[in-house]
Each structure stands twice: as C-alpha cells, then as structure tokens.
Amino acid sequence: MSSRESAFTCPGVPWISVIGGKLMLLLFLLAPIAASAHVGSPDFYYDGYAGPYHLLVTVRPPAVVPGIAEIQIRSLSTQVNQIEILPLRLIGQGAKLAPTPDVTERSKGDPQLFTGKLWLMTRGSWKVQVNADGAQGNGELAVPIAAISATSMRMQKSLGVLLAPLGLLLIVGLVGIISAANRDAVLEPGATPSPSQRRRGFLITTVAAIIVVGAVIFGNFWWTADASHTERLSYKLPHLQLSLQSGNVLQLALENPNNVNWRQFPSGMDDPDRVRLDDLIPDHGHILHLFLVRMPDMTSFWHLHPRQGEGANFYEQLPSLPAGHYQIFADIVHHTGFAETQVGEIDLPTIEGNLLSGDDAGGPQLIAEKKISQLSDGYRMVWELDSTPIRINQPTWFRFRIEDRNGNPATDLENYMGMAGHAAFIRSDGQVFAHVHPAGSISMAAAELAQDDGSNAAKDMSVAMTGMNQATSSAEITFPYGFPSAGDYHIFVQIKRAGKIETGSFLAHVEN
Amino acid sequence: MSTLTAQAPSQIAAVPSARTRRIPWFIWASVAAAGCIVSGVYWDISWHQSIGRDTFWTPAHLLIQFGAVLGGFYAAWLIFSTSFSRNPAAKQASVNVLGFRGPMGAFIAAWGGVAMIVSAPFDNWWHDAYGLDVKIISPPHTLLAIGIAGIMWGSVILILGQMNRAEAGLRRRLQLLLLCAGGFIIIQDMIFKLEFTNRVVMHSAIFYVVVTLGMGIFLEGIARASGHRWARTAMTGFYTVVFLLALWIFPLFPAQPKLGPVYQHVDHMVPLHLPVLIVVPAFVLDLIFPRIKDWNKWAQAAIEGIIFVVVLIAVCWPFGTFLVESQAARNWFFGTQEFAYFLDPAVPSVRNVFYQGDSTRAMFFLKMGIAVVGGILSTRIGIAWSAWMSRVRR
Numbered sequence: 001m002s003s004r005e006s007a008f009t010c011p012g013v014p015w016i017s018v019i020g021g022k023l024m025l026l027l028f029l030l031a032p033i034a035a036s037a038h039v040g041s042p043d044f045y046y047d048g049y050a051g052p053y054h055l056l057v058t059v060r061p062p063a064v065v066p067g068i069a070e071i072q073i074r075s076l077s078t079q080v081n082q083i084e085i086l087p088l089r090l091i092g093q094g095a096k097l098a099p100t101p102d103v104t105e106r107s108k109g110d111p112q113l114f115t116g117k118l119w120l121m122t123r124g125s126w127k128v129q130v131n132a133d134g135a136q137g138n139g140e141l142a143v144p145i146a147a148i149s150a151t152s153m154r155m156q157k158s159l160g161v162l163l164a165p166l167g168l169l170l171i172v173g174l175v176g177i178i179s180a181a182n183r184d185a186v187l188e189p190g191a192t193p194s195p196s197q198r199r200r201g202f203l204i205t206t207v208a209a210i211i212v213v214g215a216v217i218f219g220n221f222w223w224t225a226d227a228s229h230t231e232r233l234s235y236k237l238p239h240l241q242l243s244l245q246s247g248n249v250l251q252l253a254l255e256n257p258n259n260v261n262w263r264q265f266p267s268g269m270d271d272p273d274r275v276r277l278d279d280l281i282p283d284h285g286h287i288l289h290l291f292l293v294r295m296p297d298m299t300s301f302w303h304l305h306p307r308q309g310e311g312a313n314f315y316e317q318l319p320s321l322p323a324g325h326y327q328i329f330a331d332i333v334h335h336t337g338f339a340e341t342q343v344g345e346i347d348l349p350t351i352e353g354n355l356l357s358g359d360d361a362g363g364p365q366l367i368a369e370k371k372i373s374q375l376s377d378g379y380r381m382v383w384e385l386d387s388t389p390i391r392i393n394q395p396t397w398f399r400f401r402i403e404d405r406n407g408n409p410a411t412d413l414e415n416y417m418g419m420a421g422h423a424a425f426i427r428s429d430g431q432v433f434a435h436v437h438p439a440g441s442i443s444m445a446a447a448e449l450a451q452d453d454g455s456n457a458a459k460d461m462s463v464a465m466t467g468m469n470q471a472t473s474s475a476e477i478t479f480p481y482g483f484p485s486a487g488d489y490h491i492f493v494q495i496k497r498a499g500k501i502e503t504g505s506f507l508a509h510v511e512n
Numbered sequence: 513m514s515t516l517t518a519q520a521p522s523q524i525a526a527v528p529s530a531r532t533r534r535i536p537w538f539i540w541a542s543v544a545a546a547g548c549i550v551s552g553v554y555w556d557i558s559w560h561q562s563i564g565r566d567t568f569w570t571p572a573h574l575l576i577q578f579g580a581v582l583g584g585f586y587a588a589w590l591i592f593s594t595s596f597s598r599n600p601a602a603k604q605a606s607v608n609v610l611g612f613r614g615p616m617g618a619f620i621a622a623w624g625g626v627a628m629i630v631s632a633p634f635d636n637w638w639h640d641a642y643g644l645d646v647k648i649i650s651p652p653h654t655l656l657a658i659g660i661a662g663i664m665w666g667s668v669i670l671i672l673g674q675m676n677r678a679e680a681g682l683r684r685r686l687q688l689l690l691l692c693a694g695g696f697i698i699i700q701d702m703i704f705k706l707e708f709t710n711r712v713v714m715h716s717a718i719f720y721v722v723v724t725l726g727m728g729i730f731l732e733g734i735a736r737a738s739g740h741r742w743a744r745t746a747m748t749g750f751y752t753v754v755f756l757l758a759l760w761i762f763p764l765f766p767a768q769p770k771l772g773p774v775y776q777h778v779d780h781m782v783p784l785h786l787p788v789l790i791v792v793p794a795f796v797l798d799l800i801f802p803r804i805k806d807w808n809k810w811a812q813a814a815i816e817g818i819i820f821v822v823v824l825i826a827v828c829w830p831f832g833t834f835l836v837e838s839q840a841a842r843n844w845f846f847g848t849q850e851f852a853y854f855l856d857p858a859v860p861s862v863r864n865v866f867y868q869g870d871s872t873r874a875m876f877f878l879k880m881g882i883a884v885v886g887g888i889l890s891t892r893i894g895i896a897w898s899a900w901m902s903r904v905r906r
Contacts, residue, residue, distance in 0.1 A: 066644040087772055094773035099564070099853075102770070119565050119644070119771055153641040159633060166630045170623065173610065177619050180607040185616040185673075186903040189605035223651050230642045 038441065039237065039329065039341050040432035040484060041425070044145045045395055046440035046447075047480040050132035051139015053077045056480050057440075058395045059128055064149040064230075066121045071128060072395065073104060073114040079135040082106075083114045090125035090144055090337040090449055092272060101131060120147040123233065123262035124273030125337040127450040144337050144446035148235035174212055179205035233262055240330055240344030248353040252290070252330060254312035254342055272336065277312040279335040283445040284417045285359065288314055289331040289435065291424055292362070294324040295345075298490045301503060302362030303422065322364050323350040327430040331443075337450070339443035341433060359417050361494055361501035368490055373504035378405030381493060381504035384476075390510045392486055397478045398423070400493050400504065409475030416496035418444070421477040425508075428488040436479045483510040533682055535689065539674060541586040542621060542667035543689055546696040548579030549660050553703055554784065558762055561782040561852035564771030583663040584625030590618035607906050616906055617670025624662020631656035657704070664700060667693045672737060672904045687738050694734035694743070695750030701730055702751060702788060709788050711848065712860040714832025716869030717879030723788060724821055724883045728890030729897060731794060732816065736898035744794035744801075755787035759847045769853035776851040776862070786846055789831060793823035809895050817888030821880070836864050 044059040054076040061069045071085050084101035088094065104116035120126055127142040155163075183193050183201035193201065241253040254277050261271035280287050286305040294300035306316035314330075328344040356362070367374075373381045384399040400421075402410040416422060425434045434441050477495060491506040552575030559572050566573065591614035594606045606613040635652035642650075671693060675686035702709065708722040735743035762783035769778050797816055804812050835841045841848045851862055860867045870876035 062643075064639075064641065064643040067639075068644070089773060093775075097773035097775055099770050099772040099774050100768040121644075121771060149643060155637060155641070159637055163630065163634060166626065170627055170630065173619075173623050173626070176609040177616075177623060180609045180619065181616060181900070184607035185669075185906050186900065188905050189601070189677075219651055219654075226642065226650065 038432075038434040039343060040427070041434040041441070042150075043393070043482060043484065044143060044440070044442055045436075045480040045482060046141075046143040046442050047397075047478070048141045048143075048439060049139065050083075050130055050141040052136040053080050053132045053134060053139050055080075055083075055130065055132065055141065056395055056397070057128070057130060057141075057143050058482065059143055059145050060393075061145055061147055062120060063153075065123045065147045066119065067147075067149075069118045069120050069128070069145070069147075071104065071116045071118060073116075073130060074395065075112045075114065075132070077134065077136075078112065080112070080114075080132050081135070082133045083116075084131040084133075085116050085118060086129050086131075087118045087120055088127050088129055088142075090127050090446065091335075091452075095127070095452075098129070101129075122273070123147055123149065123235075124271075125446065125449075142447075142450035143440075144442050144450040146338055149230065149233060150235045171212055171216060175205060175209045178208035178212075232260060238340060238342040240328060240342045242328065242344045242346040244346070244348065248318045248351050250306070250316045250318050250346075251309075252288075252306060252314040252316070252328075252344070254314070254330070254332070256312070273338070275334060275338065275340070280308075280332050281335050281445050283331065283333045283339070283443050284419065284437075286417075287332065290314075290316060291329040291331075291433070291435070292321075292326045293329075293424075293426060293430070293490075293492075294322065295327050295430055296428065297324075298368065298426065298428070298505075299366050300324065300326075300362075300364045301366050301424075301490075301492050301505065302360070303424070303492075303494060303503075304360045304362070305358065318348075318351045318353045319356050319360070319362070320353045320364070321348065321351045321362075323348060327426075329424075329433045329435075331435050333443045333445040337443070337446035339446055341435070343433075356501075359501070361503060363503050366492070366503060366505040368505040368507045370507050373493075373506060375402075375497075375502045375504065376500065377498075379403065379410060379497065379502070381495070381502070383491075383506050390483065390508055392484060392510055392512055393482050395480060395482045397480055398491065399476060399478045400495075402475045402477070402495060402497065410497055411475070412498045413475065414496045414499070416494060416501060421479075421493060421495040423479045423481075423494070424490075424492045425481060425483070426490050426492070427485070428490070432484060432487075432489070434481060436481045438478060438480075440480045483508075486510050486512045535682070535685055536674070538586040538590055538618075539671055539686070539689060541582055542617065542670050543693050543696075545579045545583035545586070545621070546664045546667045546693055548575050548582065549663060550696045550699050550703075552576030552579060553660075553700065554758060557703070557706070558758075558781050558783055559767075561784075561854075562767035562769065562778050562780070564769050564853065580625050580628040580659070580663065583621045583666065584629075587614075587618040587622035587625060587666065590614045591622060605906055615670055615673050616904060617666045617668070617673055619666075620669055621663050621666025624659045624664075624666055627655055627659030627662055629659075631659060660700065664693065664697050668697065668734060669901070669904060672901050673906055675738075676902065676905055687740055690734065690738050691740060691743055691746045692750065694730070694738070694747045695754070697730050697734070698747050698751045698790075699754055701726060702755075702790075703784070706784060710785055710861055710867075711832050711835040712865065712867045713869065714828045714835075715866045717876045717883065718869045719828070720821060720824060720883040721879055721886060723790065723824060724817075724887040724890065726890055727790070728813070728817060728820070728887055728892070728894045730894070731797075732891050732894030733897035733901060735798075736895065737901035739902075742798050744798045745791060748791040748794035752787045752789075752791045755784065759783045759786060760844065763844065763847075763850065771854070774853045775856050776853050778851075778853040782850050782852055783847060785850075786835070786848075789827045790824065792827045793820045796823050810892060813888050813892035813895060816891045817886075818884055820891070821884050821887045825880075832866075836866055 042061060046057040048055060056074045058072040059069055073083055083104045085104055086098055086101040088098055102116050104114035107113040118128060124147060126147050127144045129140060129142045131138065131140045179201060182204040183197065187193060236257040238255040238257055240255065243251045245251055256275055256277050258275040262273055263271050287308050288306055290304045290306055292302040300322050304316050306314035309315055325347050328346060330342040333339045371383050371385060375381055380403050382401045382403060384401055402413060404410050420438050423436045425436060437444060439447065483489065487510055489508040489510060491508055493504040495502055552572050555572035555575060559566060559570060591612050594602050594614040595612045597603065603613050607616050609619045631652050634655065638650060638652045668690065671686055671690045675683055675690060678686055705722050708718055713719040731744055731747065734747065740746065762781040765781045766779060767781045796819055804815055835846060835848055855862050870879065
C-alpha cells in the first residue's frame with residue numbers, strides 16, 4: 001500500500017489504503033525498457049559533488065510507476081561516514097516538501113559504496129536528493145530523473161500455473177459453501193434434507209454458480225480495462241517524421257504520443273507533468289541535439305543543432321555527408337525537466353552541404369578503434385581501458401586522454417557547449433542510445449532545475465560545474481555510464497581543442 | 513427472543529455437548545482473527561497517512577496476516593478433525609462441502625483465508641505489472657477484501673451455529689461474542705467507507721448514501737439473528753468506542769513521513785477520523801424494534817430504513833457543522849486537526865470547509881432519496897439474511 005500526491009475524487013478526504021499484501025513469494029524479472037532521456041538505457045548516472053565529497057550516483061528507476069528505484073552511490077572520498085537519500089518532485093511545490101530521508105546502507109566489503117531504495121509514486125520528473133555527511137561536514141546534491149512506466153508485463157506462466165488452480169478452488173469452494181448453506185446448514189444435527197429441500201438447494205446452488213461465474217467474467221472485464229488504462233499511461237517512444245528538402249535541408253517534426261494526464265485530476269485540470277511540445281527548454285545552449293549515424297557501419301556520425309521552425313518542426317542544413325541509411329536520435333528537454341529522445345530513420349543520398357558551424361560536429365569517415373582514435377593535426381584520443389571485461393549495468397568512468405603529436409597531454413582543450421566533452425553510446429543495432437556528459441547521463445537542463453531549490457544545492461552545482469570546467473584544462477575527460485545490455489557498441493567522444501571540435505570513435509564489447 | 517436448546521450432543525469440540533458451559537477455543541480464535549484483521553487494517557491506514565511507505569513486514573501487515581493465519585488455522589483444524597473423525601455425531605452436526613465436513617462458519621473462514629493468501633502473489637504481480645497500488649480498488653485488493661469478509665463472516669456463522677443450539681447460559685455468552693464479531697464487521701464496513709465519511713462531506717448527500725448502503729444488511733442481519741434487545745446499539749457502540757480509543761491513542765506514538773511530497777507536518781501516527789454517529793440511529797432502531805417486529809417484513813424494512821436515514825441526518829448534519837466550523841472541535845478529543853502528510857493544503861478538510869458534492873438542490877434530494885431507498889432495501893436484505901442466520905444449526 002502506498003499513498004500518493006494526487007487529486008482526490010472526494011476532496012479533503014484522505015486517500016485510503018487497504019492492505020499491502022506484498023508477499024515475496026516470487027521474484028520477477030522485467031525486461032529492459034526504453035527510457036525517456038535515452039533509448040533502451042533506463043538508468044541514470046551522475047558524477048557530482050555533495051559539498052566536498054565526490055560521488056558517483058546511479059539511479060535505477062522502477063519499470064513501472066509507482067515503484068521502487070534502486071540507488072547506488074560510490075564515494076571517491078574515504079571521509080564520508082553516512083549518506084542519506086530522499087525523493088522530491090523536480091519542480092513545483094513538491095520540490096520543497098521533503099519527507100524524512102532514508103539512510104543508505106554502507107557495503108561491508110566496500111565501505112565507499114552506499115545503496116538504498118526510494119519509492120517514486122507518480123510519473124514525471126523527480127530528483128533524488130543525496131545528503132552526505134563526513135569528516136569535512138555535510139554536503140548535498142540532486143540527481144534529476146524521470147519516472148515512467150514503459151512496460152506492460154504479462155503474467156508469468158509459473159505464476160499463472162500457481163494462481164489458476166487456486167482461483168478455481170475458490171470458485172468451486174464458494175459454490176460448494178452456498179450449496180451447503182442452503183442444504184445442510186439449517187438442518188438439526190443428524191437430520192437429512194428432504195427431497196424438496198434438496199431441490200431448493202440445487203436450484204439456489206445453480207443460481208449461485210451462475211452469479212459466481214458472472215462475477216469472475218466481470219472481474220476479467222475489470223482487469224482488462226485496468227490493463228488497457230495502464231497501457232494508455234505507458235511511456236511510448238516518440239518517432240520523428242523526417243524529410244529531406246531543397247537537397248540538404250533535413251526537416252524534423254517531433255511526435256508526442258505521451259500527451260496524456262499521468263495523474264488523475266478533476267475534469268478540466270491538466271497534469272503539470274503532461275508531456276507537451278510547446279514547452280521545450282534549452283539544454284546546454286540548444287533546444288534540440290540531433291545525432292545522425294549511418295547504419296550499420298557507424299562511420300558517418302554527426303551531432304547537430306537544428307533551428308526551430310513553427311511548432312514542433314525543426315530544420316537543419318546538413319553538412320556534406322555520404323549516402324546511406326541513417327539512424328537519428330533527437331534529444332529534447334521539457335520545462336518540467338523531463339528529457340526525451342525521439343528516434344527516426346531516413347535514407348539519405350550523398351549530400352553536398354554546408355561547412356560545419358557553431359557547435360555542430362561530426363565526420364563522414366570515422367574509423368572506430370578499440371583504444372586509440374586518431375584526431376586532426378596528429379593528435380589522438382586514447383581510451384584508458386584496462387583488460388577487465390566490460391559488463392552490463394556496471395557504473396563505470398569511461399576515461400579518455402587527449403595527446404598531442406608527441407604523445408604529451410594536450411594543452412589546448414576548450415569547453416564544448418559548457419563542458420569538457422560529449423559522448424554518445426550507441427549499440428550496433430541502434431536500439432540503445434545514450435547522450436552522456438562528464439556529469440553523467442542526465443540532462444544538464446534538468447540538473448540545473450534540480451539545483452534550483454536551496455542555496456547550498458546551487459553552490460554544489462557550481463562546484464560540480466567547476467569540476468567539469470577544470471577537466472578541460474587537463475587532458476583527460478571522463479564519462480560516467482553503465483551499459484544496459486550486452487552487445488557491441490560504438491562510443492563517439494567529442495571534444496574541442498584549438499577552436500575545432502573533434503570526434504573520436506571507439507568500439508566496445510559488453511558482456512552480461 | 514426465543515431460546516433454543518442444544519439437540520445433538522457430541523464428544524468433539526466442534527459440537528459441544530448440551531452440558532458444556534465453556535466457549536470452545538475455536539470460537540475465541542475466530543473472534544480474535546477478526547479482531548486482528550480489523551485492528552491491522554486500521555493501523556495500516558494510519559501507517560499510510562503518517563509514514564507512507566511500507567513493506568511486507570510492517571507491524572500492521574503482520575497483524576493482518578496473523579489474523580488470516582489464525583482464521584485459516586482454526587477453520588482447517590475444524591474441517592479436518594471433523595472430516596476424518598470416526599465419531600458419527602461429529603459428522604452429523606456438520607455440513608458437506610466438496611466432500612469435506614465441518615461447521616458452516618469454518619468453511620466460510622477457510623475460504624476467506626485461501627482468498628487472502630491467493631490475493632498476496634496476485635497483488636505482488638499487480639504491483640510489478642501496473643505499479644505499487646495504483647488504485648485502491650483493484651482486482652487483487654477486492655479479492656483480499658472478500659477474503660477478509662470471509663474470515664469475519666465465518667466467525668459470525670460459527671458462533672451462530674453454536675449459539676442456536678446452546679442452552680441459556682452458554683447462549684448468552686455466545687450472544688455477546690456474536691455482537692463483538694458483528695461490531696468488527698461494522699468497523700470494517702465503516703473503514704471501507706472512510707473516503708466519504710469525513711466531516712467535510714456531512715453536508716453532502718453522498719455521505720448519507722454511502723453510510724446507509726449496506727449498513728442494514730450487517731446491522732439488521734446480525735442484530736436480529738443475535739436476538740439481543742440492544743444488539744444494534746451494542747455493535748455500533750463497539751465501533752464508536754474502538755474508533756474513539758484509536759483516535760486518542762494512535763497520536764501518542766511518533767511517526768515521520770517517508771514519502772514525498774510532505775504537505776502536512778506529521779510527527780506522530782495520524783488516526784482515522786472521529787466515528788460517524790451511527791450509534792444514535794442504531795439506538796433508535798433498538799427502541800422501536802419491539803413495536804414493529806410483528807409487522808410485514810417490507811413494512812419493517814421501510815420504517816427502519818427511513819428512521820435510520822432521518823436520524824442520521826438529524827445527528828450528523830449539526831455535528832458536521834460543529835466539527836467543521838467550531839474552534840471547539842480543534843483538539844485531541846475530536847481530532848479535527850489530524851491530517852495525513854500528503855493532504856494538499858487546498859483540500860476542503862485542511863481548509864475546514866464543506867465539500868460541495870451536490871451540484872443542484874434537485875441532485876441533493878435525488879441522492880437523499882437514493883439513501884432512503886438504499887436503506888430500506890439494505891434492511892430488507894438484512895431481515896432475510898437474519899432469517900437464514902437464525903436457522904443455522906451446524
């Protein structure tokens with residue numbers, strides 16, 4: 001049982017729970033789902049500072065909402081004694097009304113690892129507030145996340161096999177009880193029912209059986225209606241409408257299949273978390289981040305920033321790029337901090353386009369390497385990869401070092417859209433995509449919203465941003481991320497040096 | 513009230529002999545099971561109003577589960593001990609359900625226990641598929657509620673099976689236990705109606721519709737079957753006392769919300785609201801019953817249904833005004849300052865204003881008419897139900 005922030009059918013009256021029969025008889029596994037901020041990559045990774053303490057926070061949101069999110073926090077400092085976590089809405093009044101925080105459990109084998117669980121009661125934008133306490137005092141940070149239901153789980157066969165006979169027993173037993181109530185129960189001990197009593201009992205039993213079967217059929221209708229209602233509220237991956245105009249202008253029309261009230265509101269009231277397309281906010285300087293990658297070789301990769309036209313239409317003058325079948329990912333952020341990736345595919349002819357400008361970057365012939373990616377001017381990007389196999393769901397810092405032509409650390413790195421670099425992790429079949437920054441897989445616009453409440457949090461954000469900026473003065477960039485599923489991935493890492501944006505391309509094999 | 517004597521002495525506990533003066537252990541167990549479940553449900557709701565988050569192992573859940581296990585255990589013991597008994601008298605005083613034998617109430621309680629158990633993995637899967645308690649009234653919760661009803665009505669029927677065969681002394685004690693079990697059913701009924709019985713709804717017709725619907729079945733059915741002169745007053749009084757004690761005792765225990773957003777400051781267990789004053793119409797019904805008990809059944813139902821609604825309005829309307837508008841009600845005694853942590857400050861109960869549930873005057877009177885008709889029909893069903901319960905012998 002649980003309670004929730006909601007509008008009430010009868011205002012002023014507490015929401016009532018009955019009983020939470022949460023038996024741990026059976027454990028169920030849910031298939032990975034599509035997440036809103038990325039594609040096929042539901043977990044959130046955040047690298048930041050809670051005051052003086054450097055933390056890597058992993059949030060694994062529930063597959064369905066309301067549900068329980070799993071939180072894993074790794075402290076880089078040995079001076080953290082205790083970490084508390086609590087869930088808050090990302091914006092609005094709910095962002096300020098904190099419940100009692102939960103104390104995370106410290107791993108006995110790994111004292112710098114802390115784990116906990118949080119209940120997320122409604123769909124939409126949330127933040128996980130992390131309070132760290134240690135030898136250097138207290139600090140806090142907030143991790144923006146999205147809570148969505150993106151799956152409709154069918155009942156497992158094993159559970160069905162368990163419940164079906166029990167349900168049948170209940171039906172037959174109920175009819176048997178009604179029969180006995182009308183036949184034996186009212187007889188004096190030792191007496192036997194007369195023929196007329198038997199006939200009456202049989203008649204009532206027949207009617208009762210019909211009513212019970214009717215109730216079961218009604219229950220099935222009810223169940224089906226509930227399931228379809230839940231399905232309507234499930235998050236659906238939006239698909240772009242794409243077309244090529246005037247030879248090299250790519251037109252994108254955003255889709256909004258999630259334009260529903262996620263919570264129950266009185267008639268006429270709109271859910272503040274409702275997904276709209278007229279509320280987009282810039283995420284590190286751009287309303288839309290567009291990624292094009294030619295499939296299946298992934299040698300032609302582009303990170304572009306289309307201009308917004310009317311409504312949900314965007315236009316991009318493509319650079320010169322080779323013909324092929326392109327997979328497209330478009331990252332947007334709503335004013336609620338809810339981040340989405342829209343997907344699409346298009347066959348493009350050879351494009352004779354414009355020179356890249358602004359923050360647009362990419363390359364037509366990026367050769368993916370396992371460790372060293374060649375950049376321009378003899379520079380190179382080195383993936384500091386050890387021999388340990390990469391496994392799924394492992395929060396990992398992916399470290400890349402930029403070297404000059406002499407093998408020395410590069411000294412001319414600059415910020416690229418406000419941070420040291422950008423990375424895209426794409427599975428070879430295009431079914432997994434994540435746009436990751438040095439601060440993690442969260443949207444930076446949502447991160448700024450998450451820090452809005454309270455001066456301490458804002459200060460910590462500035463510390464985190466400072467940390468990111470400092471990374472540009474060093475020659476090493478790190479991206480915290482965990483692969484959601486096994487397979488072969490391309491990692492595209494983009495940095496800016498000497499006024500030029502460079503893209504490194506790497507191959508990664510991920511095991512279960 | 514007619515007095516019945518036991519007619520089929522038996523050597524087994526399920527069928528106490530006519531000379532037995534002691535109440536069998538399983539009767540106590542059945543009442544205890546019902547009490548545990550009702551207490552657990554109350555505690556669980558308070559838990560969700562105060563703390564929010566729970567697990568399988570919260571004390572409230574454990575109390576409910578203990579009640580289910582206790583109910584299932586005594587029922588299973590009675591059924592198996594009777595089914596496999598070599599004593600013919602034991603079997604003669606039992607009913608036959610799917611080849612098993614035992615007291616009628618034991619089968620109902622056993623069915624309720626199985627339903628509660630089945631609802632657990634079903635509900636767990638429901639959480640995984642559709643989310644943690646997205647809705648209060650869902651198929652698995654309904655199965656759970658029906659299972660609880662099975663345990664509670666099993667207790668009532670088990671007591672009746674014994675009481676209707678018992679001699680005067682034992683009968684009287686069983687009668688009191690029956691009223692206690694009936695009181696638990698009234699409490700459970702009023703808990704399920706909580707969403708519509710808050711003080712701010714007392715000037716809306718829906719309050720009277722919800723309180724009245726079904727009440728006649730439980731109140732009239734058990735009261736008449738018990739044969740006790742003040743049965744209605746006793747059962748509703750039991751509900752009133754339990755709710756009052758809980759209102760005053762629960763806030764003594766500390767609690768903090770574990771879910772957000774937290775709209776109301778909570779530092780103690782938040783109790784459910786003050787009991788609805790159904791004890792007053794119940795008392796009036798007890799008063800008039802001797803005068804109407806020989807009337808035509810429909811006439812009895814009509815007069816009782818109307819009286820119940822009219823007296824309920826006469827009592828709750830002004831009492832609602834006091835609770836909502838008077839500062840004298842803002843204290844621990846009336847508990848009108850107790851709010852669940854998740855209640856938005858804009859909702860009527862927090863603002864202490866009445867909920868406007870009737871769009872027009874015509875709608876108000878239409879709903880009140882439904883309350884009266886519902887009261888009459890519920891009472892008529894209760895009268896028929898009591899006729900069967902009065903005849904239960906096994």
